[in-house]
Amino acid sequence: MKRKAGWDVMLLLLFAGGLFFFWQKEQDHLKEDLVQQDQLHPIVIEKKEKLIDRTANKDINVVVTEGYRSETRQNDLYAQGRTKDGAIVTNAKGGESYHNYGLAIDFALERSNGEITWDTTYDGNQNGQSDWEETVDIAKDLGFEWGGDWDHFEDPVHLQWNPGVSMNKLQQENDDA
Template sequence: MLPLVSLLVVGAVVAITLHFAGYHRDPQFMPNEYAHGIQIRQALLEEKLVPPPPLPPSAFVDAVAEKPQLALDKADRDWSKMDPAFVQDVLRVMGRMKARGFPMVLLEGFRSAERQNRLAGGGTKVTQAKGGESKHQYGLAADLAPVRNGKVVISERDPWAMQAYNALGEESRAIGLTWGGVWSFRDYGHIERTGSLRALLARRNDK
């Protein structure tokens, strides 16, 4: 009788130990807990890219002189005004471009409706979108340009710059962004979130 009691006691101790050690789980709870654990680990492991330090104004002098109609000296390059998820996509593209030998810089991110209207009007139109019609106004578009020897190069007559722009098209489309270089109104340095502006804003408001 005594050995039987001893076996029962030992069995109870083992069962309790396994339960609190996490080896005894109700099967109906295991899938949810496992999935939740994966989500937490992915969130912790996901690398958040940080925008590079800004270039000095002298780096943009040649670009401003090349296309004065763009008024690049008045362009907004504040990453914090852009959509955070889109910023991560842009930074990923810039990382891939740098690996290919084409370091890039943000020429313009957020753009006010007033500035958009100025660029759309005047003698030389640089965009067809008016204020409120561009994804720049919502932080969902960016204009990039390659940097060579510390200087921003935007001339489309420069063969090296055009190689960089074509590479930008490849890399941006590879991660699902839209490249302005394929539009009828060519905008080689422009990349943006894919989709209609109305749909993108509706999705944002649903969050």
């Protein structure tokens, strides 16, 4: 069967346009995350920067993958594995996460080749202890709570600073604002 070359070009252009649309959407999400990093509580920003500096001194490159989250983003993540495809990544709905108040960050590690990893056994500085464990020890020393210690839902990428205020109080203050 012989097709006209014009149809092939049109299909190729439609495919390329679709790819560009999805790439642009992902770039917009990445830009949103960068803006949202600035919405962290000043104490969390300070602790995050100290964490990055202290781990760098041990030849560990920590990458903050997410900071502040809007309630819409939180609800979107909550839907994952429930009403949307993917694995469950959170048990917190919008307004129920420290991320929603600028009090939490998620992290990963950067390998020497630039690859981002969530491998908790990775020992890039080759000192016999996983870089993840070293990072968590430093984070705890800085006053972060680690999601990997939770019994109800282990979240090894999550660090949060608890200012001594209950989640109910945070939600109440947010509703009053």
